[in-house]
Amino acid sequence: MFTNYIKVAWRNLLRSKWAGAINIFGLAIGITAALLLFVVIQFEYSYDKFQSHYHEVYRIVTQDEYPDGFDYNPGVPNPVPDAIAADNLPFEKIVPVKSAYNTQINLYPEDNKAAIPDKFEIDHVFYTTPDYVELFDTDFVSGNAADLAEPNKVFLTKETAEKLFGDWKGVENKNIEFSSGLKLTVAGVLEDMPMNSNMRCEILVSYQTVRSNPEIFDFDFDSWGSLGSDNQLYVKIAENTREETAQNALDAFTAKNFKNRGTSEKQLLLQAFKDIHFDSIYGPLSGGMIRVSTINTLIVIGLFILIMASINFVNLSTSKAIGKGKEIGVRKVMGSSKMQIIYQSFGETFLSVLIAATVGVLAATMLLPFLSLIADVPEKMNFFQPVILGFLGLLILILTLLSGFYPALVISRFKPIHALKSRFQKNRIGGVSVRKALVVIQFAIAQILMISTVIAIRQMNMVQEADLGFSQESIYFVEVPFDSPTEHRIDAFKQKLLTNSNVVSISLGSDVPASDNNSLFNFYFDGVNEDVPFPAFAKFGDENYFDTYGIEFLAGGPYQASDTIKEVVINETMAKRLLVENPEDAIGKQFRLGIMDEWATVTGVIKDFTVNSLRDEIRQLVIAPKKDFYHVVGIKLNEATSLKTIAQIEEEYNQIYPEQIYHGNFLDESIQQFYESEQKLALVFKIFACISILISCIGLYGLVSFMISQKVKEIGIRKVLGASVAQITMMLTKDYFFMVFLSFFIAVPIAYFMMEKWLESFAFKIPISVSLFVLVMISSLVITGMTVGSKAIRSALANPVDSLSDE
Structure with missing residues (x-):
């Protein structure tokens, strides 16, 4: 029919x-x-559902409450993982994961360490402990998790091993070197991690490596004031323990360790692992995020x-x-x-x-x-x-x-x-x-x-036509490695570029005016040695920063050339929040970031500009010179610029930094990536x-x-x-x-x-x-x-x- x-x-x-x-x-x-x-x-809904402990893992995140609002960070202060373990909180597993992005690996010929190395860039590197594999499914092709307890040990995924050595077989005990100078020994190979994972990485390095190389990582395990999104903590709640009970224990831990520290009321919160992919406040460690x-x-x-x-x-x-x-x-x-x-x-x-x-x-x-x-x-x-x-x-x-x-x-x-x-x-x-x-x-x-x-x-x-408060036109920026105390290659690079007739001006800084990077510091104002009850967002740049990026002054002007913080410039939002009604009244005031020993003088107040993206409110900002933090070279080009000029910039870079991978981008293109x-x-x-x-x-x-x-x-x-x-x-x-x-x-x-x-x-x-x-x-x-x-x-x-x- x-x-x-x-x-x-x-x-x-x-x-x-x-x-x-x-x-x-x-x-x-x-x-x-x-x-x-x-x-x-x-x-999107399949993200991390292949993980055996998908519903049992939590991330500990940090919330800071200030008198006028909240600040959120997916990381935890440096000492938290060790302190939680020492206090015997109701967690079955405690796994710190320190991440690094766009890490460069150099491979030198065995018989010639002075030669220019083969250079590779790795998207995601995780530093973690052996317990990592107890929370997140990790398939070992060779080696085992015990090696993650040893310093300077590294695991490569198959794809990464083939990228570095041409074949993933037989790479055990070979050596690799990060551009920072960190030397590691390959302990084994991992299966490639699925695309639909927010714990996707190409390299796993033992957490003990961070402890054993303080001069490279500059990571103080005892600094309760250090907080970064790259230092995250994942836990598994003890069996027969409710989430509410674990959170109460975490609240008691927070009260014990953060009372009277800083100007905010800090709270450590449990965030279910299954919620991370859809969280726009804290964001995932790696992989994608969707609202x-x-x-x-x-x-x-x-x-x-x-x-x-x-x-x-x-x-x-x-x-x-x-x-x-x-x-x-x-x-x-x-x-x-x-x-x-x-x-x-x-x-x-x-x-x-x-x-x-x-x-x-x-x-x-x-x-x-x-x-x-x-x-x-x-x-x-x-x-x-x-x-x-x-x-x-x-x-x-x-x-x-x-x-x-x-x-x-x-x-x-x-x-x-x-x-x-x-x-x-x-x-x-x-x-x-x-x-x-x-x-x-x-x-x-x-x-x-x-x-x-x-x-x-x-x-x-x-968004595309908005006045961001600074110039985007014809601004090209290049990322360079931080100079060591004995090197000043960034100055040599700047001088080389200034000889190019198509270069109008150059500024050295920690960052371009608008990016996803945020540096927050406690600070003091007007000679009073008491924390102001909100943090300062900071960028660091030389005396040419304002002219190169076209940042407008409302009062005063830029600071004098200096390698250290002797003078600073603040934005109008900072001035208003400090109850300075007239921008001119801020000139000459004393200002000190928490990382400074001496007071600095405010030389100018700039018009507000967009520090992050147009999704965010204007931040209270301070800009100061600090050469130790410079790793971005901002280059203002004239209208006659062609692809030949960009090629010349890259050529100069490769001559001065032969061991580094070149990263250059136009500022307007970089800003468009926000959206x-x-x-x-x-x-x-x-x-x-x-x-x-x-x-x-x-x-x-x-x-x-x-x-x-x-x-x-x-x-x-x-x-x-x-x-x-x-x-x-x-x-x-x-x-x-x-x-x-x-x-x-x-x-x-x-x-x-x-x-x-x-x-x-x-x-x-x-x-x-x-x-x-x-x-x-x-x-x-x-x-x-x-x-x-x-x-x-x-x-x-x-x-x-x-x-x-x-x-």
Whole structure:
């Protein structure tokens, strides 16, 4: 019986090729979009779920509460891991993980240590203890975790070993050297770690290495005031101990060790490992991070597109019912039951969905390599995974039921006498009001995505065009290694670059004006030896820092040339928070960072500029000279700069730092990387807004086709009685413009709520204006006019003789 239903469905599909093609095309678009979005969502939710202790591991993070707000750090102060172990807190495992990013490895020829080495860059290096493998699944190809208890021992992943030595086999006991001078012995090889992990690293080094090389790491294990995001701590709560109990013990530990330390109220908090990937406050150790709101947005978009595609199918299928009237009438006269008619209708729906799914899978497979353009997923992914295939099967089932129920219900209600004579009332072909309501829903969804797209584009345009308070134009910066006390290569590099006619000015500093780097210090002000009750964000740069980056002074000027902190410059936010009402009044005041022994003089107050990204509020900032911290060379280039100039800069670098890998970038390109995830989400909105408009137009065209087919004789009579083409066109289209207006008022509050939540992640954001909504409404009316008007005008121009003679 089922085979018969499919055969008949196939014949009906071939009989009405145009309508069937439109149905399948609309469904295929929806299925393709849903599959691609599901791949992204499934990948993001799969992060670290392969870990055996996924639900049992916690990270200890640090929260500092100041009188005017909070500061969050995923790391812990240096002594915390040892102190927790000594206090016997209720943790079964205590695993410190110190991370390093973009670490350079040098391999020298065995017989010539003075030669220029082969240079390699490693994304993530973890320093940890043997207990690391007790918390995080680590597969050893050779060696064992016991070597992580020995100093200067290192494990390489297969991929890293092949990168360094050409083959991962036989690399045990070979030596590698970090550019810092740290020499390590390879103790073994690890399997490559999955991409969907926030504990992904290429190299594991024993934690004891940090303890044994204090001159290289400059890491004080007794400094309770030292806190960095690269020094993290992971724990497993003792068996039969509740999370609340462990947190209470951690609170007692915090009160004991941090009371009267610094100006903040510090709290150590347990963060579930399963929450790290979705946490935008603390962020992951490595791997990717995605906001839950972004995941929810992708889910909503996917549902929207599927609902729209299903609505299209319903509208077009009920429209086709007119042509199937005689077939249904004959079937009923010949004894077919109502359920058999329903089964037949579902058979046609299933066949259409199955064909659309096949087309969708093919399209999704071809588009999969481009998925990384809109999401942080690997460029190569296996589409045919059990979970994805399971989703596809469920999708086919749901779409068949969702799209087939209403058409089957409508067709099964046909009366044989009316069906055989093709005399249908509107309510017998499925209420027109129902189909119009479905189109209203379609256009509401389309307008939600259109509004979201316009807001996202405007916000990203604002970000790109915003005045950050410093110059981005023609600024090129190069990262250099820190000079040792006996070396001054950075000065030699600067002097070499100044001989280039395309170089306008150069500044040496710890950082460019806007980056993800933050250095916080306690500080003292106006000669009072008492901590100010909030931290100072600090950047260090030479006397040319302000001129090179185009930073504007409100009062005073830059400090004199110095290798140490004798004078400082503060920003206007710092001045206001120090209750200095007039910037001029801050000039000459005494200022001392916690790392300083002597007081320094404030020489100037600068206009606020964006220190991090536009997601963050302006920070209270101090800039001071301190040569020990300089490792960024900022180069202002003139307008005649070409790629040749950049090549010359790299050549000079390689001559002075032959053992180092070159890192150079334009400042504006570096700043744009802050907003990569938002740019990708904006692109998602653009793509799916276009898809929604396309699907809406298909649905609208199907509905107007049905409506006009019901009014053929009416149109003919009106033309005979003298109605103009314009009058007939208006009669046929006015209802649809009303539907667009109605859908607009449904879409506005939903879109406003969605995008207001999205904009909350930005400290600086565009206002959502009325003009934006008006623009979308006008666009919707134009799209509707083009879609409906083309069909209506063609019908209004038809010969009334043909219309009236058709029985």
